[in-house]
Amino acid sequence: MQCSWKAVLLLALASIAIQYTAIRTFTTKSFHSCPVPNPMNCSLNQEAESADRLCDESPTFAYNLSKKTHVLILATTRSGSSFVGQLFNQHFDVFYLFEPLYHVQYTLIPKLTQTKGSTDRRIMLGAGRDLLRSLYDCDLYFLENYIKPQPVNHTTDRLFRRGASKALCSPPVCETLTPIDIPLEEGDCVKKCGTLNLTLATESCKDHGHVAIKTVRVPEVNDLRALVDDPRLNLKIIQLVRDPRGILASRSETFRDTYRLWRIWDGTGRKPYNLDVTQLTTVCEDFLNSVSTGLSRPPWLKGKYMLVRYEDLARNPLKKTEEMYEFLGIPMDSNVERWIQNNTRGDRSAAKHKYGTVRNSAATAEKWRFRLSYEIVAFTQNACQQVLVQLGYKLVSSEKELKNLSISLVEDKDFSPFW
Ligand SMILES: *[C@@H]1O[C@H](CO)[C@@H](O)[C@H](O)[C@H]1NC(C)=O
Numbered sequence: 259m260q261c262s263w264k265a266v267l268l269l270a271l272a273s274i275a276i277q278y279t280a281i282r283t284f285t286t287k288s289f290h291s292c293p294v295p296n297p298m299n300c301s302l303n304q305e306a307e308s309a310d311r312l313c314d315e316s317p318t319f320a321y322n323l324s325k326k327t328h329v330l331i332l333a334t335t336r337s338g339s340s341f342v343g344q345l346f347n348q349h350f351d352v353f354y355l356f357e358p359l360y361h362v363q364y365t366l367i368p369k370l371t372q373t374k375g376s377t378d379r380r381i382m383l384g385a386g387r388d389l390l391r392s393l394y395d396c397d398l399y400f401l402e403n404y405i406k407p408q409p410v411n412h413t414t415d416r417l418f419r420r421g422a423s424k425a426l427c428s429p430p431v432c433e434t435l436t437p438i439d440i441p442l443e444e445g446d447c448v449k450k451c452g453t454l455n456l457t458l459a460t461e462s463c464k465d466h467g468h469v470a471i472k473t474v475r476v477p478e479v480n481d482l483r484a485l486v487d488d489p490r491l492n493l494k495i496i497q498l499v500r501d502p503r504g505i506l507a508s509r510s511e512t513f514r515d516t517y518r519l520w521r522i523w524d525g526t527g528r529k530p531y532n533l534d535v536t537q538l539t540t541v542c543e544d545f546l547n548s549v550s551t552g553l554s555r556p557p558w559l560k561g562k563y564m565l566v567r568y569e570d571l572a573r574n575p576l577k578k579t580e581e582m583y584e585f586l587g588i589p590m591d592s593n594v595e596r597w598i599q600n601n602t603r604g605d606r607s608a609a610k611h612k613y614g615t616v617r618n619s620a621a622t623a624e625k626w627r628f629r630l631s632y633e634i635v636a637f638t639q640n641a642c643q644q645v646l647v648q649l650g651y652k653l654v655s656s657e658k659e660l661k662n663l664s665i666s667l668v669e670d671k672d673f674s675p676f677w
């Protein structure tokens with residue numbers, strides 16, 4: 259497309275008008291997207307005309323930000339997201355944050371449980387997106403709005419799972435006594451590093467070439483459109499999915515109280531009348547919405563969306579990880595490679611921590627086949643049939659088939675990103 263100054267001028271005028279509207283409606287909108295077209299390219303974003311997408315900053319905003327790649331790992335609980343998070347946490351040039359949206363959820367909806375109704379989950383989306391935007395901009399002070407008790411002098415000891423972020427456990431944020439090369443265990447980090455200085459964390463973030471954030475608190479990819487459409491962010495989404503049957507089995511084991519009725523069903527063979535089926539169906543609906551969007555290849559996700567099946571990653575961690583880094587355009591780092599080699603072999607070093615990632619990844623991915631009764635599997639297949647087929651997970655039609663590991667339930671399927 260020809261780049262004309264007229265177009266740029268028109269655009270600037272339009273943006274003043276939009277800003278004016280934005281100021282007037284500021285109090286009623288909790289979140290603004292700013293669909294500024296890439297000035298290097300002059301192709302007008304169609305979204306610019308959409309009335310409800312407002313622009314709160316001038317298009318002359320420095321484009322420096324977009325030199326960084328911002329990565330969002332979109333996942334759900336027990337889908338292997340800690341594992342995928344580590345693949346970025348270990349990279350020397352990636353500033354990684356583990357579930358910062360926990361704080362938004364905790365503040366806005368304290369009673370929310372892991373997978374409660376979708377209306378509740380959406381309450382926090384506007385605030386969540388604002389927080390993500392700030393964090394990608396390395397504004398860690400923004401988190402203070404959501405940390406209880408409120409941090410004083412920009413320091414806190416209440417950051418959720420601080421120890422899961424390598425950058426927050428190493429210099430300059432934490433001057434450990436041990437050599438830098440030895441990463442601290444998660445619990446040791448909290449003990450040895452003391453209070454977190456958010457000013458230092460901000461500096462560390464700025465010193466890294468890229469920012470990666472993992473979340474299980476965004477329901478589906480469509481919820482991220484406003485961020486993806488913002489060219490200043492250069493956001494790329496890696497969506498991690500897993501066989502819903504495997505997720506159900508893993509959750510029943512990990513969240514024993516919340517999933518108690520499923521275990522009763524499993525143990526007694528009788529389905530409790532008050533079973534909360536949405537604990538399963540919400541996952542399947544979110545996957546279905548996301549995956550349908552992703553596979554339809556909409557222009558707004560071009561080059562910005564990659565779907566990864568946990569099972570493929572578990573089977574071939576190094577190869578999949580290389581593919582992810584290639585998609586992101588970030589050179590892979592030997593730390594990542596070493597971490598994979600160290601943590602996917604199922605040696606005796608199996609982690610005891612329930613969120614641990616150290617285990618034999620391939621075997622873990624299949625364990626559900628022995629944990630769930632055939633009856634529950636059949637129920638799940640019925641409830642989630644569409645998404646199972648879409649993601650290439652094979653349905654079983656007998657107990658025998660379920661337990662026979664020489665029958666693979668994961669079809670080969672190509673989910674390469676589209677450009
Ligand atoms: C402009 O956009 C086109 C299509 O999206 C892309 O192929 C091209 O690389 C872009 N050019 C620049 C300079 O960003």
Ligand SMILES: *[C@@H]1O[C@H](CO)[C@@H](O)[C@H](O)[C@H]1NC(C)=O
Pocket residue numbers: 320322
């Ligand atoms: C953008 O980059 C230039 C050169 O790299 C630098 O001088 C300038 O301060 C940066 N601007 C911002 C807002 O970071």
Ligand SMILES: *[C@@H]1O[C@H](CO)[C@@H](O)[C@H](O)[C@H]1NC(C)=O
Pocket residue numbers: 410411
């Ligand atoms: C915060 O900093 C001020 C000025 O340095 C100091 O007086 C105050 O005691 C600090 N507050 C806490 C809780 O550390």
Ligand SMILES: *[C@@H]1O[C@H](CO)[C@@H](O)[C@H](O)[C@H]1NC(C)=O
Pocket residue numbers: 411412413455456457458
């Ligand atoms: C946090 O680190 C900054 C930058 O080094 C420093 O100026 C500040 O005093 C530190 N805050 C506290 C409370 O120690």
Ligand SMILES: *[C@@H]1O[C@H](CO)[C@@H](O)[C@H](O)[C@H]1NC(C)=O
Pocket residue numbers: 596597600607
């Ligand atoms: C690999 O595992 C060994 C033994 O647990 C540990 O000493 C080493 O630091 C690990 N290396 C990496 C890169 O994680």
Ligand SMILES: *[C@@H]1O[C@H](CO)[C@@H](O)[C@H](O)[C@H]1NC(C)=O
Pocket residue numbers: 658662663664665
């Ligand atoms: C498991 O499946 C394989 C492949 O279909 C079959 O050859 C084998 O007999 C089955 N094993 C059992 C114990 O049913």
